[in-house]
Amino acid sequence: MTVHVLGGHQTDFARNWTKEGLGVYDLLRESALGALADTGIDPAEVEVAHVGNLAAELFCGQAQLGGMVAAIDPAWAMLPTSRHEAACASGSVAALAAMADIEAGRYDLALVTGVELMRGVGAQEAAQHLGSAAWVGREAVGAAFPWPSLFAELADVVAERDGLDDERLGANLARIAEINHGNGLRNPLAQTRGWSFPDGCFGPDDVLNPPVEGRLRKYDCGRITDGAASVLLASPRYAKEYARRHGRSADDLPKITGWGHRSAPMLLADKLALAEGRPYLFPHLRQAALDAYRRAGVAGPDDLDVIETHDCFTITEYAALDHLGLTPPGQAHRAIEEGVIERDGPLPVNPSGGLIGLGHPVGATGARMLLDAAHQVTGEAGECQVEGARTALTLNIGGSCTTVAIFVVSR
Template sequence: MTDPVYVLGGAQTDFARNWTKEGLGLFEMFAEILPATLADARVDASEVEVVHVGNLAGELFSGQAQLGGMVVAAEPRLDGVPSTRHEAACASGGTAILAACADIQAGRYDVALVVGVELMRNVSAQTAAEHLGSAAWSGREAVDATFPWPALFAEIATEYDRRYGLDHVELGRFAEIAFANGRTNRLAQTRDWDFPDGSFDENDDVNPVVEGLLRKTDCGRITDGAAGVILAGPKFAQAWAERNGRTLEDEANIAGFGHRTATLLLADKLEQSADADYMFPHLRGAVEDAYRRAGIAGVEELDVAEIHDCFTINGLVTLEHIGVAAPGKGGQAVTQEIIGREGSLPVNPGGGLLSNGHPVGATGVRMVLDAAKQVTGRAGEHQIDGARTALTVNIGGSFTTAVSTVVTRGVR
């Protein structure tokens, strides 16, 4: 990337909330996250020049499209500001971030508001699963599954087991680390959850099978929530730093990115990679693009990572694709505690998707926000000491869309 894009601040809603039970919906979600984002970034709504919204399925869950207009309804001072909604399944937020960065680096705008939202707990679990299944190839895969995404990721686990071997102890330990991390996050969906003995084992009573090799604690939950960030180019960021008594050398910026898309059917992706080094070569490519654009050699220069772990198998696979472990060795990185808080690369210190929660359109935005907090020392109880360089990996569908960013403090 040529010019840095600074992350001036942002906010996340409490992912444990059920907005429908409170009598609230998408409008109220926007009405809460927008002022919180602006306040944290110390930016006035009148200074925002463009808005990008990440959302998967507002039409399906709420019957609501035109979310750019809802942004203006929730914050009238944004009236007239251009706004675009982005959809890439669970990577919707990540693509919204990249679009905002492109706007800034192209010189079209200097200040962007990016907000990701998803309301999913207003319908039954079965209906929610069907709505989310629209991000697979409808009518062609997971057609007999009660819950499409556990079924598809169970297929990934089965293929992983066929290629490399898979021990559920590794999946269980990944989940255990994630939920422990979430306990330190005051906004995490599962921060107050209790897990009886056997919750991370092959225990059919407390950790029953959901699909295939995946059990209850291997699977993320339906989540409501929103996250927002303010991004800015160097000119505005410098003026912002001066008026707030800060120096840009101490602020977060998006130093590099990668974005690749594969074919839609999971079976086709797995067939194409049958003889490849990596199960999902385009994911590896997206991460390598982010490293290259950021000017770093690879995973050894990272201090922390935010990866997409909607399922534990997703976590293991992603660890391999970012370079923490060789293909087939991701589980060893987990059981050897490499990804724990005291490990060589702490992963998802705020709980990740498994524990923090996964409001689909918000996840990619939340990842960049948490990465920015980490590299500036503002992550609170889940701060990793000395973190200066962070990686985010946001995945859409069955590894169909891959979005990766490198977030650093200061300019490399």
């Protein structure tokens, strides 16, 4: 069964909601009501809600977020809700659960909302809270910043496997950072849209681009962000009626044509051990991509117009490129050096700015990617629009590539 994306809403990722005296409920409320306003749907039509969130208990002492959704509108006072956690892939896992509800025929219209309130604590405390998505006590032990530490380790492995010297890998990562920050400047909801980037700031300058962990520097790293994103997913039956009410054809509505979802063992070391002797560093990620392409009926990247991929660090995006098939395994540098992923390249990647440029409220990222994909294929992405986009892919990653979720959205 086809699942349609009717529309949605993303909050402004530059806002610091704690400084405004607002909390996680306010984020959820703005995003959910914004999705209703965007689509013109009455709250009473929504039949189920799925919430993606990593660590509201740690960041703001709040659990039971489904009950908060039920408090947003009187029509939702008895709404069935669920919360889903898969580290940075929480929003995508919530979307997969909503799709399953629709495909099973249980409901015709589902709200998917992802949320994270992260900026109410200091950087060190935020890093430790985020570190709960690694295997606590068994990896990144003693690291001041657990995730930069683990992804710096991953960068070293990539350099060795792909035969890249420090200078070449560094130049490729710097180019990813420069592209995504440049794209973020165009996005009116991006956390870094007002930033300035002096010449040389993406390179190996310890003043302009200070080291964080290993070979990863300031501009290689994603943001600590407050934000929420919501999408409304519908069955073909509801989508047809919705289109009729709005004087449109259901064929004009974006739809999820393919998906892939895989998990690997928690420890990065265990994943690296599984990769020994194999062409791909993360075989489960490659399999998820193949699953998504098969379900969508597309051959691979040549049938895509745009990609929104996880780039919590530049090395994450780098590793994703060959797994998605833009290059043969171990040759992701070609997609960067040949300009494939540029905004005006053959297959633009992260025209939104990605996690690095746009921001990364952890639980919201998967829903935000899905919304951006829907906007791209309907020509509604504004300054981030890729001309003529009809098919988009999203890749959302949780942990050290522990959980991966991919959607293909087409029109």
